[in-house]
Amino acid sequence: MFLARFIQYIKYEKRYSAHTVSAYQSDLDQFMRFLNNPGGADPAPEPVITHPSQVSYHDIRNWMVELIDQKLTGRSVNRKMATLRKYFKFLLQEGIVETNPVSRVRSQKVAKTLPVVVEDTRLTKMLDSDDIFTNDFPGLRDKLVIELLFGTGIRLAELLGIKEQDISFEGGVVKVLGKRNKERIIPINNELKSLLPEYLGLKKNQNFDNNSFTLIVTNKGADAYPKLIYLIVQKYLSNISTQNKRSPHVLRHTFATTMLNNGADLNSIKELLGHANLSATQIYTHNSVERLKSIYKLAHPKA
Template sequence: MFLERFIQYIKFEKRYSPHTVSAYESDLDQFMLFLNNPDKAGVAPGQVIIHPNQISYHDIRDWMVELMGQKLTARSVNRKMATLRKYFKFLLQEGLITENPSSKIRSQKIPKTLPVVVEDARLTQMLDDNKIFADDFTGQRDKLIIEMLFGTGIRLAELLGIKDQDINDYEGTLKVLGKRNKERIIPINTELRILLGKYLELKKNQNFHNNSATLIVTSKGADAYPKLIYLIVQKYLSNISTQNKRSPHVLRHTFATSLLNSGADLNSIKELLGHANLSATQIYTHNSVERLKSIYKQAHPKA
């Protein structure tokens, strides 16, 4: 009952993306399974925690300890804790609980890491190679996915939410609905416009039964889903990269880093990425500094 009310709230009132709603739901399901685990200390056989008022700060802290014991990253643990904070804050606002058990929970310290990128020259070379992508619908769809992620820097959830009508071929722009339902307009390059036109024509000629208005669809015409995009990106990035991380977000990082290395100002990159504040964008400056250090070491006689 309580979980359902919360999910309805973030889905319809807050209008979170389906991907975000699914993540919240998964986190809360995991937490409830942990609470009702008979092996957990303090849980009597047959006891079932139903009302959120039964949940204490110690329960949440114990779950955090277990997650850390499972070798989850600090970032993953913090995300799950953020879900609980959101959930209990909602219950408190609705008068469904009298005390917020998550209020004392502190986030784990996240070690600073540089964004993982792929070499943009090799990525461009792959996209320009006509032998890599088949000329049929599936091949051109896969190419479009890579081109859009690298050419616009959009997030996975944003890509999945794009409709055919969000493409303005005359203006050369793309309308995207980002986090917190913030809409932004992103320019698209000429090659991407041509590819979009070709893909839309191929999509139309497939005569799919459901005729989805969503831009990216499966080979059967259904709306694309996150796992499909991950598999496609991993498949093609494996041609040019041996690094373990080959996700859609790597292409977003590569987009931002390429712009910065080419002289784009940080505020413009912030707007293109849809960041709420500049601090989130500044992480890419570290990649540029590392690149300058590498160039210096290779080129300077005193390096």
């Protein structure tokens, strides 16, 4: 009952994305299973926790220990703790509990990692090639997906949410709906200006039954879904990258890093990415510093 109320709260009042709501639901379901079956007994015993006020700091600490024993990364553990922190903060506001047992839990130390990117010159060469993408609807759709992710730096959820009417050819921009339902306007490059009308014309000629106005659709005309975009990105990035991580977010990182390397200022990149604060954008400066170091080592005789 309380969990359902919380999910309704973040879904309709906080207006979190479907992906975020699903992640919160999964974390909380996992925590509840742990509380009522800490030893992993089979079959599970009758529930021992019937009200959130019964949950203690020690229960949360024990779950954290189990997550660490399961070899989860510090980042993943911290995300689950953040879910609990948000949940109990909601319960506190609603007067359902008197204290937040998560407030005493310390976050795990997380090693700073640089954003994973692909080489922009190789990516551009692939997109400009006539041999990579087929000329039919799936091929043109796949190319548009890569061009949009690399050309605008938008998130996966933002890509899936774009409607045909969100594109302004006259203004040369696309409107996207970001986190917390914040709209932003992003310029589109010349390649997208020519590719989008071609794609939309081919999409219309497919005569799909449902006639969806969502920009990116499946081969049958249904709205695209996250796994489809992942498969598209992985398929084409495998042509130019041997790294294990080949996700839509890698193209977002590549967009930001490329912009920074070519002289864009951080505040402009922040606005384009839809970051709430500059600290989230500053991580891309580390990639640029590493690039400068490598250039220095290759070019300077004393390096």
